[in-house]
Amino acid sequence: MSEAATPGTDGNEPARQRRRYDNALRQERAARTRERIIAAGSELVHGFPVWDWRELTFRAVAEAAGVGERTVYRYFPTERALHSAVMRRLEEEAGVSYDGLVLEDLPRITERSFATLSSFAVPRWSAPDPEEPSLAAQDLRRRDALLEALAPHTTDWTDGQRHMAAAILDVLWNVPSYERLMSKWGFDGPRSTHAITWAMNLLTEGIRADHRPDDGRGTEPQEG
Numbered sequence: 059m060s061e062a063a064t065p066g067t068d069g070n071e072p073a074r075q076r077r078r079y080d081n082a083l084r085q086e087r088a089a090r091t092r093e094r095i096i097a098a099g100s101e102l103v104h105g106f107p108v109w110d111w112r113e114l115t116f117r118a119v120a121e122a123a124g125v126g127e128r129t130v131y132r133y134f135p136t137e138r139a140l141h142s143a144v145m146r147r148l149e150e151e152a153g154v155s156y157d158g159l160v161l162e163d164l165p166r167i168t169e170r171s172f173a174t175l176s177s178f179a180v181p182r183w184s185a186p187d188p189e190e191p192s193l194a195a196q197d198l199r200r201r202d203a204l205l206e207a208l209a210p211h212t213t214d215w216t217d218g219q220r221h222m223a224a225a226i227l228d229v230l231w232n233v234p235s236y237e238r239l240m241s242k243w244g245f246d247g248p249r250s251t252h253a254i255t256w257a258m259n260l261l262t263e264g265i266r267a268d269h270r271p272d273d274g275r276g277t278e279p280q281e282g
Contacts, residue, residue, distance in 0.1 A: 088133075091133070092133045094124075098119050099141075099147070100148060100151065105179050108180055111141055114140070115137065138191045141193075144192075153167070156202075157203075161210075164227060164258055168251070168254060168258060169251050171233075175236070182241075208220055208223055208227075208265065226261060230261070236250050
């Protein structure tokens, strides 16, 4: 007659523990590989001589990460997915997040963004290709974040007024504005950043004080 099993014990428990350990180990290795791929992509972008993401290919990233192209495909099924992940990493490196953006944070976030430009090899920032999906997606996220940041302060503004204010903030935040101050006005990086954040502070103060613009559609500007 076989011996009764001791309550609370299970002969299969060691095997289950081993499987859990193996799964955790595989997940850890997968996370490290994914991080390695994204870091390699970020490093490649920092070294681009021009702001052209067509060079950020599966092959280039795989070689930089020291993995096979199939491995990159395993984590990022399309180049758009790869580019989006790298773009998110660049935003993290710059300390920029569009999630929960508030109006008061815009000058500080802009200053952070411009401070990272010197870490890129590109000598001149040209307008990105509008057909590049990841760059277009980033642009859309920024525009949506600006409109959301304005919403609490412009509840009774027209859509045209709100969009005009967001558009001007976007122009100030954009790299070509920074670059023009340097190339056409002879400002250095810190002075360009200071000029832009000064203008942004004036604009955000005006928005909070309800100094709304004429939206160009026949609406008279409010007397301040």
